[in-house]
Amino acid sequence: MTDAAILSVEDLTIRFGAVTAVDGVSLAVAPGERVALLGHNGAGKSTLFKTVLGFLKPATGRLFIGGAVPGSDVARRAVSYLPEQVVFPKALTGAEVLTHFARLKGVAPKVALPLLETVGIADAAGRAVGTYSKGMRQRLGLAQALIGTPCLLLLDEPTSGLDPVSRREFYEVLEASARAGTAVLLSSHSLSEIENRIDRIAILAKGRLRAEGALADLSRRAGLPIRIRVEAAEGRVEAVQAHLGGERVNGRSVVVTCRAEDKVGALARLAELGSDVADIDIALPDLDDVYRHYSGVTAQGAHQ
Amino acid sequence: MTGLDRMAAVAATEFRLAFRNRWVLLSTLAFTLFALALAFLGSGPSGALKADALTLTAASLSTLTVYLVPLMALLVSYDSIAGEIERGTLALVLATPLKRGELVLTKFCGHLAVLTLAIAIGYGIAGAVIAGVHGATDAGLLAWGRLVATAVLLGAAFIALGMALSGLARQAGTAAALAIGAWLILVVLYDLALLGAVIVDQGGVFTKTMFPALVLANPGDAFRLYNLALIETNAPVAGLDGLARTLPFPVSSALVVLALWLFAGLAAAWALTRRIRP
Incomplete structure (x- = not known):
């Protein structure tokens, strides 16, 4: 929770009626840091993201993006988001989609369009999104998220359904962004997928933060x-x-x-x-065992 | 500055999508064909009147417009919020600095631009053809212009309604069903119900006091009454349209009704969109 953190989450709790989706989570992400949020479906990952975006209001706790409140103009300009499932209008071309979002973010389209090259779909810029493969659509989504070099990238299961080559290239783009100072917070199901591509992981289960730290440390601590x-x-x-x-x-x-x-x-x-x-x-023990150890066994232990 | 630019971006994209989906082409074609069919096949200039083909066609076209324009307006708008929720793009769009009010307003503008273009081209072509064949008078041109302008206003009211239903349903399928239901109730069943009530009432209190107000409260009827009341012809009128001659309100109140529907629809769309957690 240093002052330098671009994202700081302090004791955050979010409820939907009687259901507590996120329960007392604290987390900080520094500029240039890549943090993965791991958890099963329903662990609270997407809920946490939506709170960072200002769509959901915390029941208790606080959350700041570069010192600003979620949903404020400053926060919106600092954060870029890529949801898990996004279907851009089929009739628009890749370049048109990117231009649209560049204008929404107040960035000149001329500056944003080279991002299609960055994510490797420059050849398809003039083609309708309807003709894109799943991998190309996801790359377009990433290009959209990179517009205006955001301070914080929020990626909700960005590589689900991608082939291994696309996945590797996806993480290479993220690494380049992180080197340039962008903080990356992404969610994933699988620990083995993000090995060596992430600085730190945070494991969520049933809305609670079970473990946090560098992967090697967590693996050693688990003692499986x-x-x-x-x-x-x-x-x-x-x-x-x-x-x-x-x-x-x-x-x-x-x-x-x-x-x-x-x-x-x-x-x-x-x-x-x-x-x-x-x-x-x-x-x-492989990484998925480590993940299961923290999300499953410890979760039961904590309840007992 | 950037606020205006991002709003322009939303409207431009909506417009472009409608264009790409052949939506503009389809609706323009429909408007042109129906207008021409009415002019030359239907209640076109009868020998006795010989007055003004443009005025007569405007009168009959105002009845048809009540069915066609709301349908087109609802078709272009029902998907606007619900579709974006389903495709996941609403979360993306709302993560940018774009405000929800801006989103609703600019989507509305985009849809309205599309519908206006279709109406202007369709009725424009038909009007030009009729004027070319039968000649045009000032009164005829005025009636035609009034028809086009109020058709756009009617369309705007139903676009706002469609967007409100879209924000209410949050699912494209449900929104489509609600839109069709709204069209059926407001455009078809409402009039039938009122006529039925008048028949049952047999010239009683209901017919004298509530009936004219209830007719005027319906956006489609308000549009039709406004156009018919201002057209001075002996063209035959039937059903509720007879009221156009005996309306106990100033004619401009019909425009107020349309404007109220428009603002109510936009306000509802905005309020419902604000409640969405994408």
């Missing part, structure tokens, strides 16, 4: 176990389980979990079984 799946030789599954402990998952396999530092010991015990073991498979 390693799963070793051992397939026993014909008829030896009882012997394997007796030696290793763990859990039978079907007629022939046993699953053992251990902490990262106990991995070598577990493998040594496994080696003692010799020909009783037909095959082994080691699964390290």
Whole structure:
């Protein structure tokens, strides 16, 4: 919550009738910083975005964009938004859509049009949006959001439904914007998608902020176990389980979990079984496990 | 300055979209064809009167306009708010410095420009053809000009109504249904209900006091009464139109009614759009 933050959210709560969509969330985003908001559908991500845009009024708490109140002229000029699902009028060309939004934002269309080049759809500028692929429409949406070099980019699941190449290029554009000083706050379902492309993540579940920090830190703090799946030789599954402990998952396999530092010991015990073991498979916790750890398990823990 | 430019941008885009959707072409064609058909097939100049083809056609066209213009106006406007909610563009637009009041006003202006163009071209072509074939008098030109101007005002009132319904429904399908319903009630059923009441009442209190006011309160009837009352012909009038000759109000009150519908519609559209959380 430094004064330099372009977006500062302080103890924000938003209610729809009896439902609390966002519950006591505090978050700050500094200029040039890329922050990802992670959560399931209904975790409160879109609600938070809409509050930043001034569409929803907080029940309690405060929210400032560059020191200004959401929805004010200053805030509107500072923030650019790309919703998850946006369908631009099919009959307009890409250049016309961009010109339209440039004028809405008080930016000369001449200055805005090169953004089509930035997002890689300059060739299609004169074509009707109706002929665009999903990826091209999303790039047009991003170009729209980049008009006037905003201080804060709000992107609501911007890469859902994009192919991996488009997705990579999308994040490259974001990285360039962030280097130029734009703060990026985006939401996503998937942690693995944003690995190495984001400075910090914030995990939301049921409207509450469960975890916040750099991805590597969160991953270490989670301390998730390693799963070793051992397939026993014909008829030896009882012997394997007796030696290793763990859990039978079907007629022939046993699953053992251990902490990262106990991995070598577990493998040594496994080696003692010799020909009783037909095959082994080691699964390290991946990023989605980390995400599940914070959004699911901790969420239950917090309620108990 | 930027405020004006962003408002101009919204209106220009609305206009461009209507143009691209062949909407202008379609409605212009409809207006032209109906006007010409009335002039040459319907109650065109009868031998006895021989007076003024333009005036006579203006009289009969005012009846047709009551059906056609509101329909076109509702068709162009019903999608304006609800469609943008559904497509997700309303959130985008409202994230820019554009105010909601500005959005409603400029969308209205864009729609009205489209409808005005269609009416002006359609009735303009028809008027020119009639004047070319039958000649024109000053009175005829005046009647025609009045018809076109008040048709635009009638259209404006229904565009505002369509936008209010669009903001109320928030879904394009529902908005379309509401628009058709509004057209049916205001343009068709209202008159039938009033006529029925008059017949039941048999010249009683209702017919003498409430009936003229109720007729005038309807935007379509106000438009028709205004045009018919100012046309001095012996053209046959029937049904509610007979009231045009015996209206217990000054004729200009019809224009006031239309203006009230327009402002009420715009105010409702604005108020409903303000409540939307995109």
